[in-house]
Amino acid sequence: MEAFVLHTGFAVPLDRANVDTDQIIPKQYLKSIKRTGFGDYLFDSWRFLDSGEIGMTPNERRINRDFVLNEAKYQGASILLARDNFACGSSREHAVWALQEYGFKVVIAPSFADIFYTNCFKNGLLPVSLSEQEVDALFVCAKQDKRIEVDLEKQCVSVEDQSEFYTFEIAENLKKKMLSGMDDIALTLSQSELIERFEAMHRENQPWLFRE
Amino acid sequence: MNRTLYDKIWDSHFVGTRSDGNSLLYIDLQLLHEVTSPQAFEGLQMAKRPLWRVGANLATPDHNVPTESRELGMAGIKDLISLEQVETLNENCKNFNVQQFDILDKRQGIVHVVGPEQGATMPGMTIVCGDSHTSTHGAFASLAQGIGTSEVEHVMATQCLVQNKAKNFEVRVDGLLEEGVFAKDVALAIIGALGTAGATGHTIEYRGDAISALSMEGRMTLCNMSIEAGARAGLVAVDDCTLEYVRGRPFAPKGELWLRALESWKDLYSDDGAHFDNTLSLQAGNIEPQVTWGTSPEMVCGITSSVPDPMAISDPVVSESTRLALGYMGLEAGTPITDIELDQIFIGSCTNARIEDLRVAAHVVSGKSVAKKIKRALVVPGSGLVKQQAEEEGLAKIFVDAGFEWRAAGCSMCLGMNPDQLGEKEHCASTSNRNFEGRQGHKGRTHLVSPAMAAAAAVAGRFVDVRSFF
Numbered sequence: 088m089e090a091f092v093l094h095t096g097f098a099v100p101l102d103r104a105n106v107d108t109d110q111i112i113p114k115q116y117l118k119s120i121k122r123t124g125f126g127d128y129l130f131d132s133w134r135f136l137d138s139g140e141i142g143m144t145p146n147e148r149r150i151n152r153d154f155v156l157n158e159a160k161y162q163g164a165s166i167l168l169a170r171d172n173f174a175c176g177s178s179r180e181h182a183v184w185a186l187q188e189y190g191f192k193v194v195i196a197p198s199f200a201d202i203f204y205t206n207c208f209k210n211g212l213l214p215v216s217l218s219e220q221e222v223d224a225l226f227v228c229a230k231q232d233k234r235i236e237v238d239l240e241k242q243c244v245s246v247e248d249q250s251e252f253y254t255f256e257i258a259e260n261l262k263k264k265m266l267s268g269m270d271d272i273a274l275t276l277s278q279s280e281l282i283e284r285f286e287a288m289h290r291e292n293q294p295w296l297f298r299e
Numbered sequence: 300m301n302r303t304l305y306d307k308i309w310d311s312h313f314v315g316t317r318s319d320g321n322s323l324l325y326i327d328l329q330l331l332h333e334v335t336s337p338q339a340f341e342g343l344q345m346a347k348r349p350l351w352r353v354g355a356n357l358a359t360p361d362h363n364v365p366t367e368s369r370e371l372g373m374a375g376i377k378d379l380i381s382l383e384q385v386e387t388l389n390e391n392c393k394n395f396n397v398q399q400f401d402i403l404d405k406r407q408g409i410v411h412v413v414g415p416e417q418g419a420t421m422p423g424m425t426i427v428c429g430d431s432h433t434s435t436h437g438a439f440a441s442l443a444q445g446i447g448t449s450e451v452e453h454v455m456a457t458q459c460l461v462q463n464k465a466k467n468f469e470v471r472v473d474g475l476l477e478e479g480v481f482a483k484d485v486a487l488a489i490i491g492a493l494g495t496a497g498a499t500g501h502t503i504e505y506r507g508d509a510i511s512a513l514s515m516e517g518r519m520t521l522c523n524m525s526i527e528a529g530a531r532a533g534l535v536a537v538d539d540c541t542l543e544y545v546r547g548r549p550f551a552p553k554g555e556l557w558l559r560a561l562e563s564w565k566d567l568y569s570d571d572g573a574h575f576d577n578t579l580s581l582q583a584g585n586i587e588p589q590v591t592w593g594t595s596p597e598m599v600c601g602i603t604s605s606v607p608d609p610m611a612i613s614d615p616v617v618s619e620s621t622r623l624a625l626g627y628m629g630l631e632a633g634t635p636i637t638d639i640e641l642d643q644i645f646i647g648s649c650t651n652a653r654i655e656d657l658r659v660a661a662h663v664v665s666g667k668s669v670a671k672k673i674k675r676a677l678v679v680p681g682s683g684l685v686k687q688q689a690e691e692e693g694l695a696k697i698f699v700d701a702g703f704e705w706r707a708a709g710c711s712m713c714l715g716m717n718p719d720q721l722g723e724k725e726h727c728a729s730t731s732n733r734n735f736e737g738r739q740g741h742k743g744r745t746h747l748v749s750p751a752m753a754a755a756a757a758v759a760g761r762f763v764d765v766r767s768f769f
């Protein structure tokens with residue numbers, strides 16, 4: 088996983104609460120056995136008017152001009168601004184992969200669904216939660232084409248030409264992991280003795296859990 | 300210290316703190332299916348890592364499998380991309396030596412139906428699966444959570460989940476449910492009250508006499524939908540009903556070990572005075588049969604109500620999402636729920652495809668026929684064994700005689716990854732768990748209901764109050 092330290096970019100405002108992962112990446116694309124190839128299908132049924140299938144490219148699709156991601160001014164945006172409870176529903180990590188592949192590095196919203204939030208940290212996509220008022224203010228900035236900076240080290244979001252900035256909370260251990268980009272599995276396995284010790288005791292106490 | 304049930308299971312599986320300050324939680328069972336496991340197996344292979352404990356994994360294909368022509372096995376999967384995904388699961392299970400109930404196995408089915416049915420789900424366990432409805436297994440007082448694919452790979456390689464402890468949420472339902480009101484209605488009423496993010500960051504424990512009175516099937520339905528209120532996991536304390544269900548199942552301990560297990564399970568409940576960070580309390584007697592009218596499970600109301608009016612909602616965000624939802628669903632504000640006409644009926648999914656669900660639905664349709672205007676009414680059992688039992692009990696015949704299609708086990712039209720899908724603008728009474736836009740098919744319109752309500756809707760062609768059938 089790539090480390091995340093600081094990112095500056097333009098934002099696109101997605102003005103809907105409770106956006107679910109079925110919208111972020113619809114089921115027909117989950118048939119892929121790969122980790123890549125999902126960016127073209129991000130928000131598929133909002134971005135396109137036709138119903139898509141795996142393998143189709145955006146230029147053979149009917150574009151929904153009314154959807155905010157398709158507006159010319161937001162092409163190349165790398166920060167997604169969203170509303171409450173972003174990415175609720177299914178556990179599909181494909182939602183994170185699709186957002187990243189499309190080009191997003193950061194998602195800012197008042198709140199996120201738990202599984203999605205965890206999935207972000209496994210892939211280096213930074214979810215930032217700010218208050219509703221702060222997100223409102225950023226919605227305005229995004230529409231004015233202002234560049235937004237997200238500094239994970241300082242836990243701070245700032246906007247170009249503005250003295251105001253917004254600080255955000257993030258668990259210390261998640262922050263550390265993101266800053267270093269380290270491999271989660273390797274890190275856990277470096278303490279495999281701890282797991283082995285626990286497992287031996289657990290097997291002793293509840294042998295029926297160990298059918299092998 | 301007085302501990303909640305969640306605290307107890309957490310404590311008994313807490314391995315230690317990792318060097319970066321994260322907690323490691325030991326996982327007893329990982330369930331696998333074809334959609335969220337291939338990238339995890341591939342990750343292991345690339346890093347040349349073995350499974351930490353082969354026996355802690357159990358797999359079955361469910362999302363993609365067709366529910367017709369099952370006897371053809373793999374050859375029955377016409378969609379080549381689906382086929383590749385199911386083949387990949389077969390190969391991975393073979394290469395890594397993981398036990399699998401494959402497409403032709405009678406025990407194949409929706410992973411959350413199969414686990415409990417086999418007794419692989421037992422009290423006090425920690426269970427994960429790359430599927431958000433893993434919360435289902437919480438009905439057995441086991442901490443069961445949906446995880447992402449990277450976490451699947453992590454559990455495969457380390458048998459641990461990296462996690463911070465959640466908060467405790469108590470949901471109490473006291474009193475008696477009316478005849479014709481079921482666990483599904485309770486689940487929807489709770490989500491209606493909490494909202495889809497109401498329990499984010501929490502583990503829910505369902506308590507109260509209306510919960511204790513539920514069968515294991517009912518408890519599974521309830522816990523299944525915890526994720527729809529934002530909670531990764533839902534729990535119900537152990538009682539005799541739990542133990543009776545587990546006893547004698549293939550994976551359950553026998554003889555001496557069974558007695559030891561009983562001893563270890565007996566305090567799987569929350570201590571008196573244990574601390575809950577939040578509480579919601581409902582009266583069972585106030586819960587009507589529920590129907591969702593919108594595109595999120597929280598957009599729900601009782602059968603005697605009407606579709607809400609966005610103009611009458613003061614919160615601008617709620618008003619706007621209501622307006623968008625009604626637009627998508629093609630519904631007018633103020634329409635009585637009983638005036639909503641239906642095109643398809645789906646009885647199935649990990650929420651409501653167990654034998655008890657099929658019995659109730661069959662009871663409602665027995666001797667009646669599916670309304671002429673219904674284009675298709677499907678019954679999809681949760682597993683091959685549920686299917687077999689329903690056939691033996693004569694339920695399948697009741698459905699077929701009434702005009703339902705009787706299918707083989709799988710997720711089917713719950714999410715339409717296989718050929719079972721809604722057409723554009725079709726309204727479906729569905730016993731599944733999500734009414735998101737496009738969930739059951741492009742531009743399809745889903746209404747979530749109990750199996751009894753779906754069955755009654757099939758007969759009437761529109762929603763009716765199923766209480767009159769009991």
Ligand code: SF4
Nearest residue numbers: 432648649710713714
């Ligand atoms: S039945 Fe539906 S909700 Fe359940 S596991 Fe299958 S797709 Fe997911």
